[in-house]
Amino acid sequence: MRRIRFVDISIFVLKYIFNWRFWIAEITKKSKIYKKFIDKMLFEEDEIVVVPNTVNINKKIESEGSEFLPTDIIKEVVKRSEDIVIMNTCLCRESNDCQDYPHDIGCIFLGPTTRKIPNHIGKKATVDEALAQIDKADEAGLTHIIGRNKIDTIWMNIRPGKGLLTICHCCPCCCLWKVYPNLDEDISDKIEKLNGVEIKLHEDNCKHCMKCLDDICMYGSISLENNKITIDYDTCKGCGLCVNACKFDAITIDYTAKTIDNIVNRIDDLIEIKEL
Template structure:
């Protein structure tokens, strides 16, 4: 039986996954370790947090129901912004519609490694770009843009958020190159996601994680029952409780996990005046998604 490097890597990841917070913390504790880990694991990376539409405020719901605007913006002749951007997830769908090389992983490696009981393990990551041709079909399937979009919808319904961008770590564990031809779209739960390590990472590494411009989160303290689930689920540790919920917007990454797990809908997601062009320009500078 032929053993592929990706199979070995999956085995290794599953057994070292529980140490991810300790490894991430090394980037804060040691300047040398920060340089080494940054070079090996994060070099060239850039990632956006894309929140689930389910957490959006009533005002956004009402506005979105009336949106009919369409636009076309050519970004470096590679990605075009076609169709209306109604919810944050539409950023992802717009890219998928223009992509020919798309695969969906059979399993989410994070939830599989943690043995997740609360969210579907079979809602795996999506990868886009020419490099996907080199990913072992034992662990993924090639799909059309429409099927990938349906997969995103399933992830939204399951209460997952998305993380989209260039992720060197994925090209390493799947043993595929070049990394600048591989776009990662993770579908993340609040309990198992690798990027729960975000607060443990050094500031220099955190700088390559981006909040969608125009996205914000608020708390209606009249509805809040002080259960503090938002604090527990916050990826960035930007929420604290001082007689009421306080959100530090300078730290918040706009992932929206707090809004999805609030039992009274006190936590709400807002987005307005999103700079669509800047987001697609950034993605285009990080990853060569298409040949054109």
């Protein structure tokens, strides 16, 4: 009961301060002491990877006879997991009263620490149920972020953090969306682009519909300069939502052989959750 009461209080606090998250993040660039405190409390040892949404991209990665869709990376991790919990709702979309994406597509938590998650937060799920949740998120146009996120262990009051892996299905309302660019780069660099993923801009195909500018890019990497769409490749994380938004093939996504190596290596790292 004590844990449930703590979680309920945490949810209340998170919803209350949710729309302050940009201001809270921005202070990390102005105060070294505050940055160290926030990093220690909420982001210590975080490792988060952006995996492109695949519904409209629908491009397979081919290597030595094997084929992958980007979302299959996440599905492979799920298939190797014994403990799975699906969050009942998306706390972020509820807090922001999101009108564009469904509230009932919550995060997926993997690993032995999930056994401590209260039932009113999330329900134990089978592999098939988790895979269906990923497909549902794809169909809704959400992008996936997978990794260890310390803040989840804080608000749910569960430990150890190394036994918890989070799969978020993000939209512009989500806690990480556009917050990481506001953070000091020592923290924001903890969210990574999947190696081998490359977003390309084809100016000749651009019809200036401006759909890619409609609060789509997680990192604010797309802008309009001198009446031309530009992409800041230094900040782009390859989520692919701009590709989905463009109906004229002016923005495309490509993969290289490095992607396959990264898939294998990263899955091996994340699957350590089964060894605890």
